[in-house]
Amino acid sequence: MEFACQLRCRFYLTLLISILSCSAFVIGIQDIDLERPVLTIKPVPLPGLSHKGSKEPLSCERVCVVPVSRHKLKSYASSVRLLVVPSVVIPEKLHSRIQVCLHRNASIGLCQCEKDEWKSVQKGLWSSMTSPYEEKYIDVKVIGDVSGSVTITVEEVFQHWRLICLAFGVILLLLAPIVSAWVPFYYSSSMAIGILLVVIILLFQGMKLLPTGRKNFFYLAIYGSLVGVGSFIFRQFTMIVNSILVNFGLSEELHNPVSIFLLVGIVLAGAALGYWMVRRFVISDDGSVDVGVAQFVKWAMRLLASTFILQGTPDPLFALATLVLSWIICSSITYLLNSGFCLHQF
Template structure:
């Protein structure tokens, strides 16, 4: 009874972080407004998902607008862009809205309008600070915003009217945001396992080594070019060489074949030579990666250093968090996606660990050595014995014991 009560208390203690994160996520959802803000009747408005194009009117004259000449008046117009409800449109987490201000008829020349894109509802029309006004260049002004955000667009011009100005919004879907979300959750779930895997260290080091070898070759080749010199003659020679090289690019394969033929290498040796060069680069990078892992990652016993493992695990988690935050242009939804990813990754780790222990017990529950290596937190009520605590990783010790037990049985029989 005491063992069961202690096991239940440990289960509750281990589940506390997940419950806390779930409560924080729920509070964030409650704090999000359910509906988009409604624009006043006197302002022009665009609603994401409903209206996409708006032609401005003649505008209102405003005196003493910041940045304009004292005593002069400018024509101003305000457009409110209302976003979607977050709770009702979670499927658009990877979307963004492109706001475009352009001229309806480019042939009509008017003074370049100026744009102020802000959220401050307390500012009067045309009263944005001087540093926030942006000029429309080449007849167009484009910015991106979250589809769940509410923004204000103030437009002013020194001309007599804004009737030739058109404001449009367009929703865009970005697939890379979904990919970042999935990869971030996967990396966060596998961070602890990857930080203890020799395959991960060797594979990553070999890949980085190959990339470094390629960069070193490119760097040595670029040193032959006069890019580091500041004289005008060197810049002229370099520009002429680039232009001549682009013109003669079509003749480069023939030139290489002629050089190889003069050396004594015929066409039958081109493919093996390319394979040899690629293999040389790959083997050099692999050797560099292998040497770095042996010197900096592994201990004298051949296992992964504990401090290095912790550092790599937290680095992977940090990278995963950054990737999850890139899943949405909306800061609130990005924070909720991060908390959801932490909760999901924690649950996945617990489920995988529980299934592994059940598999060990189902495979051979008569092994007495497993009792000393199975963890005691949260699994006493699932196993027929009461295991002791140990700091040794469960997966590695369990697999090693199973292999040794199987080899002993094969030797006996």
């Protein structure tokens, strides 16, 4: 009986010590937010723990990144940049011994992240981008005897391109049912694609006549992407035309008129190719867009629009909520427009 009581007392005592230790650990976590964007810490040595594969001691510290309230919509298109910078007293050759783990699991112990989650400090800093509405934890691990502090900085970065993606996605989602059944859209897009195909084919075939040959085609393509697609195509087109005219023995005075006529011919050939493609594969016998093609284009545009809308914010919950709300609004507007059109016809 006494032995059972002793075991029970030891169990409750151990449980009480564990609870107090966990409470002390939770209370001891420092936090950082946008109102207090700078925090300097010094990792604490962990007795009894060493780096895997060696006997070097480990020091670790955890910092909680406090999220912004979701009621503050001004941070909708913003991201939070996290920076970890070692102090100047730590030599640069020892920066690789400072590793950082960014996670959301507050229940794991210090320095208990997976091996592939640890990132070393490189070139004097560690940085990462995250949503301002998510709570994150930064574990800083120091391997070996490295004396010095580490500064953690939080900075809000407003990303204008996210609002552009959001606006473009909503407009595309709203116009998808209209554009997918609009015949001029198919004619214009197919003609543009046809012109581009004709230009690419002529450039590829015409470059065989140049002294550089096809070996430098990849280099010229990279050059064109850097300088500009338009200037690249114009330059290559001029070189090909001049080379052909020189081979035929024509004077330089005829180079510009012939180039203009050739350019007009290429545009007409590409437009004719696009027109034939639309008449052959898109337009039905009654002159309207084929139902299957219209449905495919509509859902392709909706998928593309949804992708743009999801890029409007780095926060997954806000992105999903915005996508659902955009679908509801656009579907309601489309339904009202179709209902009004039907009533007008009636």
